[in-house]
Amino acid sequence: MPIDPSVAIGADLGSRTFSWTESDVLLYHLGIGAGARPGDNLSPATLRYTLDDAALQVLPSFGVVAPTFHETDPPPLDLPGCDINLAQVVHGSQSISTSGPLPTSGTATVRTTITDIWDKGKAAVIWQEGVATAGSEGAGEELWRVRSSIFVKGEGGWGGDRGSAAAVVVPEREPDHVSSYAVTPQQALLYRLCGDRNPLHADPGFAKAAGFPAPILHGLCSYGIVLRELADGLLGGDAARVGGFAGRFAGVVFPGETIRVAGWREEDAIIGSATIEGGERDGAPVLADCVLSPS
Numbered sequence: 001m002p003i004d005p006s007v008a009i010g011a012d013l014g015s016r017t018f019s020w021t022e023s024d025v026l027l028y029h030l031g032i033g034a035g036a037r038p039g040d041n042l043s044p045a046t047l048r049y050t051l052d053d054a055a056l057q058v059l060p061s062f063g064v065v066a067p068t069f070h071e072t073d074p075p076p077l078d079l080p081g082c083d084i085n086l087a088q089v090v091h092g093s094q095s096i097s098t099s100g101p102l103p104t105s106g107t108a109t110v111r112t113t114i115t116d117i118w119d120k121g122k123a124a125v126i127w128q129e130g131v132a133t134a135g136s137e138g139a140g141e142e143l144w145r146v147r148s149s150i151f152v153k154g155e156g157g158w159g160g161d162r163g164s165a166a167a168v169v170v171p172e173r174e175p176d177h178v179s180s181y182a183v184t185p186q187q188a189l190l191y192r193l194c195g196d197r198n199p200l201h202a203d204p205g206f207a208k209a210a211g212f213p214a215p216i217l218h219g220l221c222s223y224g225i226v227l228r229e230l231a232d233g234l235l236g237g238d239a240a241r242v243g244g245f246a247g248r249f250a251g252v253v254f255p256g257e258t259i260r261v262a263g264w265r266e267e268d269a270i271i272g273s274a275t276i277e278g279g280e281r282d283g284a285p286v287l288a289d290c291v292l293s294p295s
Helices: 022-031 044-050 062-068 187-194 204-209 219-234
Strands: 012-020 089-098 106-119 123-134 142-153 177-182 242-249 258-265 270-277 285-294
Touching (some): 022 187, 022 219, 062 106, 089 219, 219 258, 219 270
Antiparallel strands (some): 012 106, 089 242, 177 258
């Protein structure tokens, strides 16, 4: 069968050594909308994302894309025991946890493993976990951990474990923070320079063949936008106060739409939600099960 869990689960996907610079950090922050609002070019708070001086900080979601930041080919799907193609796949969920503030430049090694495969009947969910450690040999201190899932359409039904995923409950009260971010028409074209050249986000013909009327925004771009909005609104814009962030991709965003972000302070976390604001798709989900863990 196209997916063989006995081969895939536990498979070591190897290690990758990568480096990043302050320019990469600046481009990433611009890609997730930092500096896009009027006056941001003069705002000391926003310039912590967009100016390479001593105050430059790194939003932890950068760690998700840092290993592949300089890739120019569409993302490969060469997974042991998994015979699937890119057109079958959507990003299901993403999380990152950090051991401390991410450095503005450096070298690290990430080792990735397939940890689980769930059988959802008409689809499969493949989970991967990566651990990034400092240095070219991976012998340094742990910097961050990422965990992600991909949803593979048409590849379930072998009678495997369906898995468990408890939904994050949004508090039944007014949010402590609400903001709106207007996605620019060129947002996906800018964000794709952060290492994700999937044509679904740039090529109208490819998007139409995949069932969309136009290219859609990268899910990880929405992920970064939501984290930035929550950090700015509830953590004073201090990226060092973000210890982790998790979210489930619940819907698509088209460049030109507006994302509404809401956040609730809880005892040990910030619960977030993101939906489309305005237009024919007003209220459509973007990111669900959002949990920001303060450091």
